[in-house]
Amino acid sequence: MVESDCERLIFEMGLYKASFPKTLLYSEIHFWFQARPNNVTRIGLSAYAGRLLTDLFRIEWKVYVGEQVQSEQCLGEVESTKAASELYAPMSGKLVDINAAAVNDPSCVSLEPYENWLLEFEGQPERVMQPREYTDYLASGWDETVKLLKGQA
Amino acid sequence: MDTTKPIDTRPSTRVNQKTVIAPCMGVGKIVAAVTRRASYLIKDQCPDSIELLSLPALLAGDPAERKLIQDHPSIIIDGCALRCTAHIYRMYGVEAVAKIEVNQIMKERKLGPGKTRKDLEETGRKLSAFTAERVLQALQDEGLSADFTPLDDLSEPPPDAGTGCPHRLVPQASSLPAVGIDTGVSEKTSRQDACGTNDPAIAEAAEMTGVCQSGPEGAQSASGKHIVNSVTILPCQGIKRTGGRVTQRAAYHIVEDRFLGKSQVLCISALAAGVQEDVDMLENFPTVALNGCALRCASIAAEHHGMAAVAHVDLQTIDPDFKGEEYCLEPDLTDIEANEALKLADAVSVEVEKLLGSEIDWKKGRADLHGLVHEPGKINALTGYTDPGSGFLVKLAKAQWAKDTPPSSAVSAAASRVAANEVASAQGNCEYPGLKSVMISLFKPKPRKEIV
Numbered sequence: 296m297v298e299s300d301c302e303r304l305i306f307e308m309g310l311y312k313a314s315f316p317k318t319l320l321y322s323e324i325h326f327w328f329q330a331r332p333n334n335v336t337r338i339g340l341s342a343y344a345g346r347l348l349t350d351l352f353r354i355e356w357k358v359y360v361g362e363q364v365q366s367e368q369c370l371g372e373v374e375s376t377k378a379a380s381e382l383y384a385p386m387s388g389k390l391v392d393i394n395a396a397a398v399n400d401p402s403c404v405s406l407e408p409y410e411n412w413l414l415e416f417e418g419q420p421e422r423v424m425q426p427r428e429y430t431d432y433l434a435s436g437w438d439e440t441v442k443l444l445k446g447q448a
Numbered sequence: 449m450d451t452t453k454p455i456d457t458r459p460s461t462r463v464n465q466k467t468v469i470a471p472c473m474g475v476g477k478i479v480a481a482v483t484r485r486a487s488y489l490i491k492d493q494c495p496d497s498i499e500l501l502s503l504p505a506l507l508a509g510d511p512a513e514r515k516l517i518q519d520h521p522s523i524i525i526d527g528c529a530l531r532c533t534a535h536i537y538r539m540y541g542v543e544a545v546a547k548i549e550v551n552q553i554m555k556e557r558k559l560g561p562g563k564t565r566k567d568l569e570e571t572g573r574k575l576s577a578f579t580a581e582r583v584l585q586a587l588q589d590e591g592l593s594a595d596f597t598p599l600d601d602l603s604e605p606p607p608d609a610g611t612g613c614p615h616r617l618v619p620q621a622s623s624l625p626a627v628g629i630d631t632g633v634s635e636k637t638s639r640q641d642a643c644g645t646n647d648p649a650i651a652e653a654a655e656m657t658g659v660c661q662s663g664p665e666g667a668q669s670a671s672g673k674h675i676v677n678s679v680t681i682l683p684c685q686g687i688k689r690t691g692g693r694v695t696q697r698a699a700y701h702i703v704e705d706r707f708l709g710k711s712q713v714l715c716i717s718a719l720a721a722g723v724q725e726d727v728d729m730l731e732n733f734p735t736v737a738l739n740g741c742a743l744r745c746a747s748i749a750a751e752h753h754g755m756a757a758v759a760h761v762d763l764q765t766i767d768p769d770f771k772g773e774e775y776c777l778e779p780d781l782t783d784i785e786a787n788e789a790l791k792l793a794d795a796v797s798v799e800v801e802k803l804l805g806s807e808i809d810w811k812k813g814r815a816d817l818h819g820l821v822h823e824p825g826k827i828n829a830l831t832g833y834t835d836p837g838s839g840f841l842v843k844l845a846k847a848q849w850a851k852d853t854p855p856s857s858a859v860s861a862a863a864s865r866v867a868a869n870e871v872a873s874a875q876g877n878c879e880y881p882g883l884k885s886v887m888i889s890l891f892k893p894k895p896r897k898e899i900v
């Protein structure tokens with residue numbers, strides 16, 4: 296179920312192969328983290344979340360640049376052609392930047408989830424998963440997710 | 449005809465200059481159906497100054513469609529971020545004067561496309577009207593086609609856009625049977641296993657999860673033949689000729705109603721643009737081509753991509769009295785077309801029944817994309833969508849939208865109410881039976897051991 300090459304781990308979601316760069320860290324609520332200069336952490340959605348959401352067409356943030364955000368605080372909402380869902384902060388810290396390009400054209404997040412980040416926080420995430428840990432986490436829940444998707448759970 | 453559409457009815461100021469409307473007109477996604485319907489609405493408003501482009505005919509080498517994009521400025525309407533039309537235009541070396549994407553309208557209007565593609569729901573119809581409205585606004589712009597110069601010929605594509613597909617005048621596939629199974633195809637190498645499932649509802653969930661509704665996609669028998677457990681349905685999906693419209697509906701009857709989980713519908717536009725999921729459908733499953741008129745665009749498309757259809761069903765053979773080549777530009781399928789689609793679906797069902805469970809001389813293989821590598825991430829840059837300065841219509845739309853006051857007409861107000869309801873019930877807009885449950889918990893913080 297999980298394949299690997301030198302740069303990425305691949306998790307097979309049926310026909311779709313979700314890839315996870317080994318250079319990033321991940322959260323259990325499907326964000327990726329990237330360390331940036333000056334104690335800044337950049338976050339975005341993982342390919343797993345992107346696949347379940349499919350075509351994103353709306354991202355609406357309820358938080359503002361400069362705001363101190365608490366972990367698990369509601370950040371806003373995303374909507375795709377399949378579903379809408381609220382997003383919660385995967386870390387605490389001061390919000391220092393919002394990727395306006397992603398807000399203007401959310402579809403780019405669906406296509407290139409790792410090229411198109413969402414937010415930048417000052418600080419470091421408290422709880423992270425290594426790439427392999429994250430794909431193992433996905434694999435451990437996949438059977439149950441399949442049942443949920445098929446309405447059998 | 450939709451009487452509720454909030455469309456600017458001012459006549460076009462460029463009466464002598466025709467503009468080509470090029471929708472992606474796909475068959476897979478609901479937003480593609482929105483582009484199709486929006487195009488009809490535009491044509492209805494400007495019958496003399498608009499020509500609709502049929503991508504399948506263009507890709508089959510139809511000289512009339514080629515001439516359209518050579519001689520007239522084009523406005524592209526893509527449904528989703530895959531931007532198949534923009535990509536196909538790029539392969540021809542033609543620069544559209546404006547591009548628009550239904551995704552953008554959805555975002556601005558906070559309006560989803562609805563749940564069905566066969567017959568758009570009210571929300572999808574509103575979305576198509578809003579899309580048409582935006583294009584009609586652009587058509588009022590005198591400068592829209594000022595820089596357009598008719599082309600002497602279609603230029604060679606850039607190197608990364610492939611080397612042949614749409615540039616070659618593909619001969620009529622007249623040697624192929626009009627109805628029936630032709631299994632003497634393909635000696636390609638095996639590629640990968642895939643799940644033989646369909647895209648709507650449960651079958652889409654199955655595709656996502658990898659749990660096949662119909663078992664494995666087909667195995668090799670002891671004699672080395674392919675045991676068919678799932679088929680790909682390839683309608684010609686034309687937008688102008690009534691036969692094309694009929695094939696699209698018939699394809700939905702097959703994959704959504706009659707052979708759910710044992711068939712999937714393949715989109716010619718997406719295939720030409722190299723969209724991987726559609727390429728997979730052609731490569732991994734025997735294909736049944738549905739042709740609406742003598743152009744036989746579906747059979748040609750499969751053949752041209754190196755994986756000829758194993759069965760061909762031609763509408764003109766099924767019902768010689770039906771004039772599939774005649775134009776029909778009604779936004780919604782007519783009763784006559786709907787009845788014809790049922791007849792065609794009956795004939796296709798016979799072919800599919802013959803195929804399923806049978807052993808045929810067919811092997812999975814690699815489709816010939818003629819050098820094209822579809823990289824969605826690059827397409828944004830290549831087609832100018834993410835650069836606000838490159839997509840004229842996008843730029844225009846943003847400028848106008850910023851100035852716009854809230855919709856004032858009763859129709860627009862109704863549309864806004866629909867939009868509000870859409871957002872409120874977005875959780876219900878799931879095509880997967882249990883996706884709502886999954887999405888509710890997907891991003892929610894949870895104890896570490898909890899699933900999903």
